[in-house]
Amino acid sequence: MDLPVNDSGRIEDFFPTLRILDTQGHVINEQARPEISNDELKELMRRMVYTRVWDQRALKLNRQGRLGFYAPVAGQEASMLASAFLMDQEDWLLPSYRDIPQLVWHGLPLYKAFLYSRGHFEGGQYPEELKAVMPQIIIAAQCTQAAGIALGLKKRGKKQVAFCYFGDGATSQGDFYEGMNFAGAYRAPAIFICQNNRFAISVPVEKQTAAASLAQKAVAAGIRGIQVDGMDPLAVYAATKKAREHAIAGDGPTLIETLTYRYGPHTMAGDDPTRYRTDELTGEWEKRDPLIRFRFYLERLGLWSQEDEEQTAEQARTDVDKALKQADRVSKQNVTDLLGFMFEKPTQNIQEQLDAYSAREGDQR
Numbered sequence: 586m587d588l589p590v591n592d593s594g595r596i597e598d599f600f601p602t603l604r605i606l607d608t609q610g611h612v613i614n615e616q617a618r619p620e621i622s623n624d625e626l627k628e629l630m631r632r633m634v635y636t637r638v639w640d641q642r643a644l645k646l647n648r649q650g651r652l653g654f655y656a657p658v659a660g661q662e663a664s665m666l667a668s669a670f671l672m673d674q675e676d677w678l679l680p681s682y683r684d685i686p687q688l689v690w691h692g693l694p695l696y697k698a699f700l701y702s703r704g705h706f707e708g709g710q711y712p713e714e715l716k717a718v719m720p721q722i723i724i725a726a727q728c729t730q731a732a733g734i735a736l737g738l739k740k741r742g743k744k745q746v747a748f749c750y751f752g753d754g755a756t757s758q759g760d761f762y763e764g765m766n767f768a769g770a771y772r773a774p775a776i777f778i779c780q781n782n783r784f785a786i787s788v789p790v791e792k793q794t795a796a797a798s799l800a801q802k803a804v805a806a807g808i809r810g811i812q813v814d815g816m817d818p819l820a821v822y823a824a825t826k827k828a829r830e831h832a833i834a835g836d837g838p839t840l841i842e843t844l845t846y847r848y849g850p851h852t853m854a855g856d857d858p859t860r861y862r863t864d865e866l867t868g869e870w871e872k873r874d875p876l877i878r879f880r881f882y883l884e885r886l887g888l889w890s891q892e893d894e895e896q897t898a899e900q901a902r903t904d905v906d907k908a909l910k911q912a913d914r915v916s917k918q919n920v921t922d923l924l925g926f927m928f929e930k931p932t933q934n935i936q937e938q939l940d941a942y943s944a945r946e947g948d949q950r
Contacts (some may be wrong), residue, residue: 600800602815602844603824608873610881613886619777627888629818631668631897633662633876636686637902639695642947643702646909647853653703654812657849660816663875664780664843665750666690667821671829672748677734679727679749682852683780687750688717695908696915705918706926711752716745725755728777729779735773735838746832747775756802757793765806765840774832777840780815782847787861803840815843816873819882846870919946 605614612618640659646652658665661683669687672678678691685698692715701708701720708828709719721727731749738745742889755761756779779799781792796802803810809831813824821843828839848867850856858867881890920942924935931939 586642587694600810600812602814603820605819605823606817606878606882606904608878609881610878612882614820617823618819619824619826621819623886625670625890626883626886627893629667629822630889631794631893632666632670632686632874633818633879634894634897635877635901635904636662636666639686639905641762642902642905644849644853646667647702648821651909652699654682654852654854655702656852657847658683658684658686658803660848660870660874661780661782662686662877663763663821664778664815664845665819666816667728667844668750668778668825668841668843669748670822671825673745674714675716675745677731677738677745677747679731679734679747680717680720681724681727681751681755682720682722683752683847684750686719687748688720691715691717693717695904696911699912700915703912704910705915706922707915707918711770719921720830721751723760725751725758725760725764727751728755728761730764731775731777732764732768732771732773735768735775735832738772739771739773739835742786744833746829747773749775750778750780752780752785753781753783753790753799754788754793756799757785762802762805763805765808765838769806769808769946772837774835775838776828776832776943777838778825779840779842780845781842782845784847784851784858784862786851786856787858789861797898798842800842804893806838806840809839810835811839812842812844815845816870816875816878818875818879833875873902921946 595833603617605612605617607613640657643652643655644657647655665684665686669690678687681689689695689698697708711717719778727749731747734749765777781790781799796823798812800810800812811824824841828841832838850858880889921939924939927935
């Protein structure tokens with residue numbers, strides 16, 4: 586296929602950023618504003634506020650040693666939740682390790698999210714009805730998995746979609762290209778959502794690639810690509826809605842690049858964001874906060890109030906406390922528990938370890 590270059594010769598000119606709301610919540614692109622009910626607008630805002638409060642609580646729990654691995658999400662709520670809002674219960678979710686909110690809103694009990702953070706095997710035992718795989722730690726590996734699941738949905742005649750989430754760093758991995766290429770070749774119903782928060786772990790996106798946008802990488806796979814203001818819930822919703830309709834119609838996958846920002850560190854495992862980004866840059870992105878922007882918009886419509894905000898925040902704090910207590914009641918994990926789940930039939934070296942740890946755990950009882 587011919588590359589879509591214009592008179593300037595720059596392919597990036599074909600990937601303008603879709604934006605519907607400005608930072609004060611005013612509609613600046615009426616034509617692109619999606620059809621969404623007032624109840625859905627309120628529910629989306631509720632999920633975003635709830636997730637911000639849950640995230641703040643999780644940071645404190647991590648510092649107290651009550652959670653294990655944790656990747657903060659503040660700043661990315663619109664990118665995560667406005668896109669996941671379009672998921673049908675039978676759609677499949679393939680998240681990265683930061684995308685725990687999408688998992689919970691898709692049906693994962695919150696206490697299991699806490700167990701996952703602690704490395705407990707029950708954190709990976711999902712309800713049978715939950716169409717999702719565990720958060721992927723290997724960067725971009727979920728892209729190839731998404732292609733396979735999407736093809737399976739197509740071959741079974743299902744009108745469902747595979748939603749695949751990853752960060753900007755994943756677009757520098759081979760699995761990203763392979764997954765998109767495979768899905769594109771078979772016109773599989775997948776949506777690849779790249780949450781470009783500019784720094785991956787600590788490397789600026791400009792040092793990862795010479796491409797002017799990550800959305801334009803869809804061209805190489807022969808699929809649709811779109812760049813969206815990831816701090817604008819309406820823009821993210823509109824782009825994802827069109828992508829899902831496109832996939833369901835049998836027209837193949839879409840790559841959505843959401844321009845977003847994480848206000849906290851990459852993870853709570855010792856990352857110091859002040860070493861690779863400035864306070865001035867963070868301050869600029871804080872002016873684009875998706876919660877503030879969406880709050881302004883809903884308040885003008887008479888759909889959101891301070892009372893709604895406080896009730897949602899209180900509910901989040903209550904739910905987090907309940908989920909934490911439920912996670913605390915789960916039996917402590919032994920080494921033999923972990924080893925026993927590695928293979929259906931233990932290999933020789935695993936069996937030797939099982940025997941050794943079984944004897945040691947028996948002595949401790």
